Amino acid sequence: MKTKVLNNSHEETRRPPNKSETLGHCPDTPPKLVGPLHVEFNSKQTLHKVREEMGSHLLEGGRYKPPDCIAQQKVAIIIAFRNRHEHLIHWLYYLHPILMRQQLDYTVYVINQDGEGVFNRAKLMNAGYVEAMKQYDYDCFVFSDIDLIPMDDRNLYRCFDNPRHLAVAMDKFNFHLPYNTFFGGVSSLSKSQYLKINGFPNTFWGWGGEDDDIYNRIIFRGMSISRPDLVMGKYRMIKHKRDLHNEANPKNPGKLRQTLQTMNTDGINSLKYTVKEIKKDILYTFINVDIEAPLK
Ligand code: UDP
Numbered sequence: 191m192k193t194k195v196l197n198n199s200h201e202e203t204r205r206p207p208n209k210s211e212t213l214g215h216c217p218d219t220p221p222k223l224v225g226p227l228h229v230e231f232n233s234k235q236t237l238h239k240v241r242e243e244m245g246s247h248l249l250e251g252g253r254y255k256p257p258d259c260i261a262q263q264k265v266a267i268i269i270a271f272r273n274r275h276e277h278l279i280h281w282l283y284y285l286h287p288i289l290m291r292q293q294l295d296y297t298v299y300v301i302n303q304d305g306e307g308v309f310n311r312a313k314l315m316n317a318g319y320v321e322a323m324k325q326y327d328y329d330c331f332v333f334s335d336i337d338l339i340p341m342d343d344r345n346l347y348r349c350f351d352n353p354r355h356l357a358v359a360m361d362k363f364n365f366h367l368p369y370n371t372f373f374g375g376v377s378s379l380s381k382s383q384y385l386k387i388n389g390f391p392n393t394f395w396g397w398g399g400e401d402d403d404i405y406n407r408i409i410f411r412g413m414s415i416s417r418p419d420l421v422m423g424k425y426r427m428i429k430h431k432r433d434l435h436n437e438a439n440p441k442n443p444g445k446l447r448q449t450l451q452t453m454n455t456d457g458i459n460s461l462k463y464t465v466k467e468i469k470k471d472i473l474y475t476f477i478n479v480d481i482e483a484p485l486k
């Protein structure tokens with residue numbers, strides 16, 4: 191009887207260790223980063239070719255986990271989207287290899303606005319946050335435009351001690367910030383930073399101002415903005431015209447004087463939308479949402 195118990199415990203110690211027992215945490219500085227990158231949009235990529243090239247490294251839904259270490263953060267990349275399929279191909283082609291080199295445990299969420307109503311970038315981002323949280327215990331959210339490609343892989347798509355603005359040096363603004371409080375393009379917030387500001391506004395229909403409202407929220411909650419320098423923070427934006435149903439909304443700038451009040455009632459606590467479809471491609475999770483957009 192006694193020997194049998196001893197035998198059992200012996201076998202227990204000889205069991206091959208499972209992965210999470212053997213892997214160490216990924217280092218603070220990912221070792222395979224290369225620095226400045228060549229980015230151009232002339233090459234004719236197809237979704238098919240990008241799938242062939244990098245699909246084997248990914249799990250369904252555009253999900254990745256570093257094979258050789260435990261990622262420091264679980265990151266959901268949220269993209270507000272409608273009718274920019276060519277841009278999506280460029281984004282996936284450039285970003286997947288960068289994000290892999292950054293050793294992130296990440297998933298790419300493309301949040302598509304259903305229908306032809308007025309576009310609402312910030313509300314789509316809110317829906318993306320909620321839908322991502324239903325799938326996995328993310329601790330960091332990167333909110334990105336579909337047309338912005340980083341030109342340096344040291345610009346890490348993760349979260350920091352303060353909300354981070356990543357797209358600090360865009361080509362269309364001469365590789366500078368257009369103004370000091372600019373928070374547009376690409377940003378990252380941890381779950382707690384995002385909840386502290388009640389998420390993003392749902393009421394900025396059409397183009398302009400929603401990123402300035404998010405900036406205000408962050409400052410009003412006593413946080414500051416973290417940023418990479420102007421070398422690591424370079425971006426190329428794929429050239430485009432203003433989209434249909436996303437005209438500059440003249441009502442938006444004036445709303446920015448009210449952020450301190452409106453942020454308490456307009457945000458993640460008032461978000462209403464319905465999911466119409468979730469499709470998992472190997473390169474991304476596509477979520478089609480009805481955000482109750484006005485037609486004009
Ligand atoms: N967007 C989109 N479809 C639209 C309008 C906007 O997918 O019809 C998304 C897309 O991610 C885009 C972002 O919203 O990059 C911001 O819009 P836009 O690029 O027009 O803004 P800007 O170029 O002025 O920063």
Ligand code: BGC
Nearest residue numbers: 368374397398399400401402
């Ligand atoms: C708008 C922002 C926009 C910025 C840069 C500002 O006037 O309010 O939403 O990101 O211009 O284009």
Ligand code: MN
Nearest residue numbers: 335337427430
């Ligand atoms: Mn753009």
